[in-house]
Amino acid sequence: MTDPAERVSITIPRSVLAKFDSMLADRGFANRSQAITEILNREIIEASSEKEEQVMAGTITLFYSTRRNNLQSTLSKIQRKHLAEVISSLHVQLEDDHIMEVLVVQGPAAKLRSISNELITCKGVKTGKLNLSSIIMPPLHQ
Known part of the structure:
Protein backbone atom coordinates (compact mmCIF):
# COMPACT_ATOMS: atom_id res chain seq x y z
CA MET A 1 0.00 0.00 0.00
CA THR A 2 1.48 3.32 -1.04
CA ASP A 3 1.19 6.53 0.88
CA PRO A 4 -1.14 8.98 -0.92
CA ALA A 5 0.69 12.04 -2.24
CA GLU A 6 -0.22 15.69 -1.85
CA ARG A 7 0.56 18.35 -4.40
CA VAL A 8 2.19 21.45 -2.88
CA SER A 9 3.54 24.64 -4.32
CA ILE A 10 6.67 26.35 -3.05
CA THR A 11 8.59 29.44 -4.02
CA ILE A 12 12.37 29.13 -4.32
CA PRO A 13 14.90 31.72 -5.51
CA ARG A 14 16.08 30.94 -9.07
CA SER A 15 19.72 30.62 -8.02
CA VAL A 16 18.82 27.99 -5.40
CA LEU A 17 16.57 26.14 -7.86
CA ALA A 18 19.37 26.03 -10.46
CA LYS A 19 21.78 24.54 -7.89
CA PHE A 20 19.08 22.10 -6.76
CA ASP A 21 18.40 20.96 -10.33
CA SER A 22 22.13 20.46 -10.88
CA MET A 23 22.41 18.44 -7.65
CA LEU A 24 19.47 16.19 -8.49
CA ALA A 25 20.83 15.56 -11.98
CA ASP A 26 24.24 14.66 -10.49
CA ARG A 27 22.65 12.27 -8.00
CA GLY A 28 20.32 10.71 -10.55
CA PHE A 29 16.96 11.65 -9.08
CA ALA A 30 14.07 11.06 -11.51
CA ASN A 31 12.46 14.41 -10.68
CA ARG A 32 12.28 17.26 -8.17
CA SER A 33 9.53 15.57 -6.17
CA GLN A 34 11.69 12.51 -5.54
CA ALA A 35 14.64 14.66 -4.45
CA ILE A 36 12.56 16.87 -2.17
CA THR A 37 10.89 13.82 -0.59
CA GLU A 38 14.31 12.26 0.14
CA ILE A 39 15.63 15.50 1.66
CA LEU A 40 12.51 15.97 3.79
CA ASN A 41 12.66 12.35 5.00
CA ARG A 42 16.30 12.80 5.99
CA GLU A 43 15.47 15.95 7.97
CA ILE A 44 12.47 14.29 9.64
CA ILE A 45 14.66 11.33 10.68
CA GLU A 46 17.29 13.70 12.05
CA ALA A 47 14.67 15.64 14.03
CA SER A 48 13.06 12.48 15.39
CA SER A 49 16.48 11.10 16.41
CA GLU A 50 16.73 13.95 18.89
CA LYS A 51 14.10 12.21 21.02
CA GLU A 52 16.06 10.07 23.47
CA GLU A 53 13.59 7.17 23.49
CA GLN A 54 13.33 6.90 19.67
Missing part, protein backbone atom coordinates in the same frame (compact mmCIF):
# COMPACT_ATOMS: atom_id res chain seq x y z
CA VAL A 55 14.74 3.51 18.60
CA MET A 56 16.63 3.73 15.33
CA ALA A 57 18.96 1.71 13.14
CA GLY A 58 21.94 3.03 11.27
CA THR A 59 25.64 2.99 10.64
CA ILE A 60 28.71 4.53 12.18
CA THR A 61 31.47 4.96 9.60
CA LEU A 62 35.03 5.50 10.81
CA PHE A 63 38.26 6.23 8.93
CA TYR A 64 41.54 5.69 10.76
CA SER A 65 45.17 4.66 10.36
CA THR A 66 46.54 1.34 11.59
CA ARG A 67 49.77 3.16 12.49
CA ARG A 68 48.18 4.50 15.68
CA ASN A 69 49.20 2.22 18.56
CA ASN A 70 46.32 0.45 20.28
CA LEU A 71 43.62 2.32 18.30
CA GLN A 72 42.03 -0.84 16.89
CA SER A 73 42.05 -2.39 20.35
CA THR A 74 40.44 0.72 21.84
CA LEU A 75 37.73 0.78 19.15
CA SER A 76 37.04 -2.94 19.71
CA LYS A 77 36.71 -2.44 23.48
CA ILE A 78 34.18 0.34 22.95
CA GLN A 79 32.18 -1.86 20.58
CA ARG A 80 32.22 -4.81 23.01
CA LYS A 81 31.02 -2.47 25.75
CA HIS A 82 27.94 -1.79 23.58
CA LEU A 83 27.13 -5.30 22.29
CA ALA A 84 23.39 -4.66 22.52
CA GLU A 85 23.67 -1.73 20.08
CA VAL A 86 26.57 -2.74 17.78
CA ILE A 87 25.07 -5.41 15.54
CA SER A 88 27.89 -5.95 13.04
CA SER A 89 31.05 -4.39 11.64
CA LEU A 90 32.89 -4.34 8.34
CA HIS A 91 36.58 -3.48 7.94
CA VAL A 92 37.85 -2.32 4.56
CA GLN A 93 41.59 -2.05 4.01
CA LEU A 94 42.46 1.24 2.30
CA GLU A 95 45.70 2.64 0.94
CA ASP A 96 48.55 3.84 3.17
CA ASP A 97 47.62 1.66 6.17
CA HIS A 98 44.17 3.20 6.54
CA ILE A 99 40.95 1.41 7.39
CA MET A 100 37.31 2.24 6.80
CA GLU A 101 35.17 0.59 9.44
CA VAL A 102 31.39 0.52 9.14
CA LEU A 103 29.36 -0.48 12.19
CA VAL A 104 25.70 -1.46 11.92
CA VAL A 105 23.93 -0.17 15.02
CA GLN A 106 20.45 -0.13 16.51
CA GLY A 107 19.02 1.29 19.70
CA PRO A 108 17.84 4.52 21.29
CA ALA A 109 19.03 7.45 19.19
CA ALA A 110 20.69 9.19 22.14
CA LYS A 111 22.65 6.04 22.98
CA LEU A 112 23.76 5.62 19.34
CA ARG A 113 24.90 9.25 19.27
CA SER A 114 26.86 8.67 22.47
CA ILE A 115 28.55 5.53 21.08
CA SER A 116 29.34 7.35 17.85
CA ASN A 117 30.90 10.27 19.71
CA GLU A 118 32.93 7.90 21.88
CA LEU A 119 34.34 6.17 18.78
CA ILE A 120 34.87 9.25 16.61
CA THR A 121 36.72 11.14 19.34
CA CYS A 122 39.30 8.38 19.86
CA LYS A 123 42.77 9.72 19.20
CA GLY A 124 43.75 8.57 15.71
CA VAL A 125 40.29 8.43 14.15
CA LYS A 126 40.56 10.78 11.19
CA THR A 127 36.83 11.20 10.57
CA GLY A 128 33.55 9.51 11.30
CA LYS A 129 29.83 9.89 10.86
CA LEU A 130 26.61 8.50 12.31
CA ASN A 131 23.74 7.91 9.87
CA LEU A 132 20.34 6.99 11.28
CA SER A 133 17.08 5.64 9.90
CA SER A 134 13.70 5.41 11.58
CA ILE A 135 13.26 1.96 10.02
CA ILE A 136 14.55 -0.62 12.48
CA MET A 137 15.65 -4.23 12.25
CA PRO A 138 13.50 -6.96 13.79
CA PRO A 139 14.66 -8.13 17.23
CA LEU A 140 17.63 -10.48 16.99
CA HIS A 141 16.66 -12.45 20.09
CA GLN A 142 13.35 -12.64 21.86
